[in-house]
Every structure is written in structure tokens, then in C-alpha cells.
């Protein structure tokens with residue numbers, strides 16, 4: 001049975017995450033961190049690459065599923081001729097070791113359940129040794145050990161390199177499973193009480209969600225997005241992954257399959273803006289501290305992305321034993337975009353540091369030093385062509401959005417220095433740079449015949465990132481060039497109202513074969529741009545249509561294919577969810593919520 005990307009739901013413990021399908025199967029789980037090898041990789045291959053299914057005997061897709069309100073605790077339910085049953089999935093906050101808790105609960109009648117656990121370490125490639133100790137099943141291979149136990153104990157047997165179980169639950173009866181990972185050279189960590197873990201997890205998530213300051217329309221979707229962004233945060237360091245998956249394809253059967261289990265400065269700064277806008281200062285501060293540690297050193301060495309603890313080497317490799325999601329290969333880990341020059345990142349980082357301060361984050365000793373160093377580098381670097389925010393692999397260009405963001409960097413640095421001259425810096429030099437960038441973009445990045453900014457200097461193509469020009473304050477929304485650009489992007493990159501990030505039909509700017517879907521964050525950007533340019537009714541319509549693309553549990557992948565009506569790309573993706581939050585804040589505000597971007 002083909003499982004669509006939107007058939008998955010997310011559970012996690014803010015150090016790693018798992019995807020659970022509507023068939024009751026966990027098909028993706030990396031242990032112990034987001035970027036570790038997966039022990040369940042059926043998502044990118046088949047069941048022999050590892051999965052853990054718990055479902056009524058002979059059942060297919062569930063009849064319903066939902067998160068418990070304002071939490072990351074998932075309930076999946078089936079109605080069978082014998083009765084109804086629920087499986088509750090969660091990953092409790094980690095004490096020493098990561099656990100997956102699955103509680104089976106009889107709702108009516110007496111339902112026969114089947115369990116199948118295939119552990120395959122190192123991305124579905126290693127079949128571990130299984131043994132039985134103290135009534136628990138233990139799997140060991142190389143550095144990894146995994147324990148499975150149940151309360152009450154259920155009979156399990158091994159067959160076909162799989163741990164099977166079969167048991168019956170009556171109405172009101174519960175059977176809880178706990179799967180625990182630890183380094184194989186260490187003793188087993190203390191046992192987790194599954195029912196206590198459920199209570200604590202629910203209370204923690206609900207307490208966190210209650211702190212959301214947004215109370216406008218679509219609050220549920222906004223809170224679900226914020227919970228998802230929080231779940232993508234690696235709690236020990238504050239690093240934020242762009243998504244918990246690798247290689248979910250941007251085109252079914254295509255090669256645009258990338259590893260997103262790293263912390264991009266762009267995605268993370270925009271996530272920080274969303275968290276700040278909704279009132280989550282603590283998380284924003286944790287990420288800012290991560291940033292200051294990660295970028296320490298020579299600004300010329302600034303990377304556009306890092307590992308979740310600030311690691312710098314993320315070499316891209318292919319995993320040929322995995323056939324890919326629905327056959328989309330290669331499956332990759334690591335990401336060669338790490339070595340790219342993407343000039344927009346400097347503007348995003350400097351902007352988010354200044355936004356953090358105005359939102360009330362305490363100042364840190366090295367913050368201004370970092371910004372000065374970044375500005376010193378950008379003073380000359382902004383003139384170079386780069387790979388741009390879409391991380392093209394077809395060679396460097398003078399991307400207009402990159403230059404606009406270089407202007408943002410200079411603008412925020414100038415403003416900071418004007419307000420606090422004691423900080424020290426080259427005020428006149430930065431002012432001159434800001435002016436020079438502005439003039440150059442308006443002269444070389446704007447096509448007066450078509451009244452639109454363009455993808456790169458001299459290009460006749462467009463780019464959805466141009467929709468951000470009014471948002472970042474490069475030009476006021478009422479400027480005819482801005483209105484012309486918004487209209488042109490809507491016209492040329494629109495598909496059924498949703499927006500592609502750029503055209504793949506013209507010159508091969510991204511250097512990749514094939515096509516892709518509409519890019520969800522770009523549809524949110526268009527909604528914002530329509531609102532800023534005075535078309536609020538259309539903006540709200542588009543926002544509502546975009547929110548409606550979320551799956552039954554409120555999750556969004558990176559892209560949407562309007563032809564097949566399917567989600568595409570890594571899932572769930574921070575970019576899409578932060579787009580939803582920032583656009584809701586922009587369109588509806590909400591009592592107490594601060595704007596995602598301050599007034600310029």
C-alpha cells in the first residue's frame with residue numbers, strides 16, 4: 001500500500017523525531033539525534049529497511065487520528081468488526097535515553113492486535129542480533145542497542161528477522177510498549193513508566209502551548225505550527241533542523257532529494273522570528289546563543305548551515321541500498337550546500353539579532369562584535385555572485401534577493417549604530433554601502449519594461465523571494481515597482497493560486513533535472529505581500545487555502561503538487577510552518593502578539 005507523505009504524523013522528544021503512518025507503522029526514526037543513522041528507514045525503502053507496526057490484525061489505514069489538544073501526543077484509532085482500538089504514540093522528554101512509548105487501548109469489543117518490529121540500524125542496512133533478557137527483547141549491532149518491553153508482557157517471537165507479537169485488547173484494557181535506545185557499551189538506562197510519561201508529556205506540551213500570545217483566526221493551525229517548530233529544535237543546543245527527514249522528493253520519481261536534518265541560518269532565523277512573534281522568548285534566546293557559538297571565528301568562514309551542535313562538516317553522500325520514497329533516488333545524507341556562498345544569510349542573521357533585541361532578548365557580550373565582523377566581510381563580498389537562497393547547483397549569479405538582503409544587513413547595522421553610537425563601527429562606510437546596494441539593485445535587478453524586479457541581474461525570469469522586498473523594508477509596499485513585482489510573480493509563478501519559487505522551464509538556473517511543486521512558504525509570502533499592498537481580502541483567501549493544504553493533523557511538507565493534490569519534499573518542514581505563523585501574525589496580528597518584523 002502506498003503511503004503518501006501527508007499520511008504521516010510527527011512525534012518527537014526535541015532531540016530526534018519519528019514519523020508514524022496512518023497504517024500504525026513508525027517508518028522513520030533516527031537515534032539518538034535528528035542527524036543520527038535511522039533505525040527505521042522504511043520511509044525511504046520498504047519494510048525490510050526497518051519499521052515498527054502496531055495495528056489490528058488485517059487492518060489497513062486507520063479510521064481517524066489526531067493529536068491530543070495542544071500536544072505532540074498522537075492518537076490513531078481503528079474500527080474493526082471485533083471492536084475499536086486506539087494506539088497512543090509519543091516520545092517522552094528525555095532523561096538519559098530516547099524512548100518511544102506506544103500505548104494500545106481497547107475502546108470497545110475485543111480487538112486482536114498484531115505487532116511487527118524490524119530494527120535496522122544505520123539507515124536500514126544492519127540487521128541486529130536479537131536476544132531476550134529479563135523478559136525484554138534486546139537488539140544490538142555496533143554502537144547501538146535497543147530494548148523493547150511491554151506492560152503487561154505480551155508474547156513475542158522472531159521470524160524472518162522480525163519480532164512479531166499478537167495479543168487481544170478488551171474495552172478498557174491497556175497494553176503499553178516502550179522502545180529504548182542506548183549506546184551498546186553502556187548499561188541499560190532506567191525503565192520509563194509509559195503511563196506517567198504520557199501524563200507528563202501532555203502536561204508539558206499543553207503548558208508550553210498555553211504561552212502562545214497569538215489569539216487571532218486559525219489559532220489551532222498556528223499553535224500546531226509552533227509545536228512543530230519546537231519539536232524541530234534540538235533542545236541541548238538550541239539548534240533547529242529544517243526538517244526531521246532526508247530525501248523526501250521534491251518531485252515524485254525525481255532526483256531532488258536532500259537531507260534537511262541540519263540547522264540552516266536562513267530557516268532558523270525565520271523560525272526565531274516566528275517564535276518571537278508568538279511570544280516564545282526562551283526558545284529564541286536558546287537559538288541566538290547557538291548562533292553566536294556556531295558563527296564564532298572568522299566571518300569569512302561563516303557557513304550557511306551547520307550541524308545541530310554547530311558541526312561544520314556535513315559531506316553529502318548517497319545511500320544506494322535505499323530505493324527512495326516511492327522510488328525517488330538517490331537517497332542522500334549530508335548536504336553539499338554547506339560549502340555554498342549565500343549572501344542573504346548575512347542579512348537574515350543581522351536582522352534577527354536586531355529583532356531579538358527589540359523583542360526584549362538580553363544583550364550578549366559578543367553580539368555586536370559578530371555583527372561588525374559580518375559587516376566587514378560583506379562590505380566587499382556583496383558584489384560577488386552567489387548560489388542564492390534556493391541553493392542552486394547551476395553556478396553562481398547575481399541573485400536580486402541576495403543583494404536585497406545585503407542591503408538589509410547594512411540597514412540594520414546603520415540603525416543600530418545610529419541608536420547606540422557607543423557600540424562603535426564604520427557608520428559612514430556602512431551608510432555608503434547601503435546606498436550603493438540600493439542603487440545597484442534598482443538599476444540592474446529591475447526590469448522597467450515589465451515593471452518587475454527579476455531573479456538575477458539581466459534575467460528575464462522571476463523569483464518568489466522578491467515578494468519579501470516590502471516585508472524587509474527595501475522599498476515601501478506602495479512603490480509601483482513593488483506592486484508590479486507582486487503582480488508579476490503571482491501571474492508567472494502562480495499555479496492554481498499557489499506559488500513556485502522560480503521557473504524550472506526556462507534556463508536551467510538550478511542545474512538540476514526535472515521539475516518540482518509549488519513551494520509552500522512562497523504562497524504564504526504572496527499572501528503577506530498582497531496584504532501589504534492593500535489586497536487584504538485576496539491575501540486572507542490565499543492564506544486560508546494554504547492552511548487547508550495541511551494534512552489531517554495540521555502538518556505541512558516543503559511543497560505541494562497542485563496537479564496530483566499531494567504534499568512533496570521533506571516533512572514536516574520548518575519553512576512552511578514558520579511561513580504559516582508569520583503570515584497569520586501579519587494578517588491578523590492577535591492580542592499581545594508582536595509583529596514578525598518591526599516597523600521600519
Ligand SMILES: OC[C@H]1O[C@H](O[C@H]2O[C@H](CO)[C@@H](O)[C@H](O)[C@H]2O)[C@H](O)[C@@H](O)[C@@H]1O
Nearest residue numbers: 242258264266267335337389390391575
Ligand atoms: O533545490 C535545491 C536545494 O534544495 C534544498 O534547499 C532548500 O531547503 C533549504 C532548507 O530548508 C532551504 O534553506 C533552501 O532555501 C531550499 O532551497 C537543499 O538543501 C539544497 O542542497 C539543494 O541544492
